Amino acid sequence: MSRHNKTFAPRAEKSEAQTNDNKEDEKKYEQISNQDSKISLAKTEVTQITYGPFRTRAFRKVETGSARIQLLESGPHVLILNQALNALGHKVDVNEDTFKDKTQIALINFQQKNGLQAPEFLIGKLAEMNEALENLHKMEETSSQQKESQILPASTPPDEKVQISIGVIPMNIKSNQKFFEYLDIQVFGRIVDATWDIGKNTYKNYIGKETSCTVSVSSLKKHLGITDQQWEAMYKRKTSAKPSAAELRNFVKGHLKNQEKAISEEINAIKKEAGTLSADKKQFIRDATSKIDYLQNRRILDLLKQLSDGEMADYKNKVSKETTDLAEIEESLKAYIETRNKNLKNQNELETVKTKLYGLEDCMINISNTPIFLLLPTLVPLKNLLL
Numbered sequence: 241m242s243r244h245n246k247t248f249a250p251r252a253e254k255s256e257a258q259t260n261d262n263k264e265d266e267k268k269y270e271q272i273s274n275q276d277s278k279i280s281l282a283k284t285e286v287t288q289i290t291y292g293p294f295r296t297r298a299f300r301k302v303e304t305g306s307a308r309i310q311l312l313e314s315g316p317h318v319l320i321l322n323q324a325l326n327a328l329g330h331k332v333d334v335n336e337d338t339f340k341d342k343t344q345i346a347l348i349n350f351q352q353k354n355g356l357q358a359p360e361f362l363i364g365k366l367a368e369m370n371e372a373l374e375n376l377h378k379m380e381e382t383s384s385q386q387k388e389s390q391i392l393p394a395s396t397p398p399d400e401k402v403q404i405s406i407g408v409i410p411m412n413i414k415s416n417q418k419f420f421e422y423l424d425i426q427v428f429g430r431i432v433d434a435t436w437d438i439g440k441n442t443y444k445n446y447i448g449k450e451t452s453c454t455v456s457v458s459s460l461k462k463h464l465g466i467t468d469q470q471w472e473a474m475y476k477r478k479t480s481a482k483p484s485a486a487e488l489r490n491f492v493k494g495h496l497k498n499q500e501k502a503i504s505e506e507i508n509a510i511k512k513e514a515g516t517l518s519a520d521k522k523q524f525i526r527d528a529t530s531k532i533d534y535l536q537n538r539r540i541l542d543l544l545k546q547l548s549d550g551e552m553a554d555y556k557n558k559v560s561k562e563t564t565d566l567a568e569i570e571e572s573l574k575a576y577i578e579t580r581n582k583n584l585k586n587q588n589e590l591e592t593v594k595t596k597l598y599g600l601e602d603c604m605i606n607i608s609n610t611p612i613f614l615l616l617p618t619l620v621p622l623k624n625l626l627l
Contacts, residue, residue: 270307272298277316278502280430282535284567291373292462293320294366302366314338325350328372400457409446419443421532427455428463429499430535507534513541520552524569536566543573551580 276298281287289295289303298317301307309321319337326332330346350369406426413419416438424431436453438445460466511528514537521544525537547555555576563569 270301272301272307272309272313272315272317274315275502275505276301277320278429278498279506282430282539283432285539288367289370291324291370291377293324294370294373296320299366309339311339311344318343322346324369324373327376328369404453404455406451406453409443409449409451411448413443413447416443418532419446423453425503425532427453428459429503430463431532432463434459434463503531503534506538507531510534510537510541517541517544518549518552520549520556521547524573526564526566533566536570540566540570540573543570543577546577547573551576 277296279297281289281295281297281300285300287295287300287303289299296317298307298315299320302309309318314337316337318339319335321339322332322336322343323334325343325346326334328350330349332342332346336343350372404427406423409419409422413422420434420436421431423436424434428434434455461468507529510525514522514525514528517525524540524544527533528537530537544552555573558576559572
């Protein structure tokens, strides 16, 4: 018995390791596009990502495990990763948008401090780094508040503001809320918690007219995801110590232009994907070209893709009311899919129990037909089966 253990145990161990390696090699990851880095996550997005610059579809893909960031990869998402590593005290070029040796070394140093593995940027690293950056941000805020409480300035300088042209307000806006949401999307690329002061006016005063709005620099940094490093780099390119309002507008305008392009590309993608849906599914995408609802349309579209035609028919039979509210539609689809997944899990567990019971029945038949002097060794696998 000892001879067999010495001979075969190492081979089984090696084979198992090779199998695991092969499975890892066979796993295919999605590509992270430049567009993914430009699409911010909605406030209603279910995610553990709280660090502002990470709240994009690029890092959401990493969080779900469908993508990873690895050596020689390039793009805005790598630039954000390098800036995050630099903020955590690792020596990385904050203007580098390619995953080079310095990025890999910085990640290895980060993982050693946090007990992680693999030089690529995967799920575990994202969670740990998100937490580390949030803790760093809280420490900086606490330190800043302590300094402010110790030394109060004679006067607080006003927040810089820039005026941005929104363009002509569409005629289909029918309420102040929709008007504010439109301003949010035009300026910040998504619906945020910005406060718009229109005095005693209503949306009716702006419909069909060329409109401009004034936005604070702090709001731009917060909601557009512009980092302090990016803002400082913009200042260094200026000829004067303090940029003019026109220079600030040009900087923001360029950022908004890229944001607008990313939104248009996403809307076109939604329209194209919605066109391939069955008639039953297509009716849940109310307006695939909607700029205001494009984020919610994307989430609903992703949910619809998870349902087969049979499940879609079952879902429609179980719906108790009709609605045009996209939020209600999204929550309803989520609830159905969650229930379906639980049922599938329970069904799989039941099948596993049935398989074990069938094996137990066969074992009992074999035992009943086995001479008494051979019965004792047979009980060993029976015990394992019962466990």
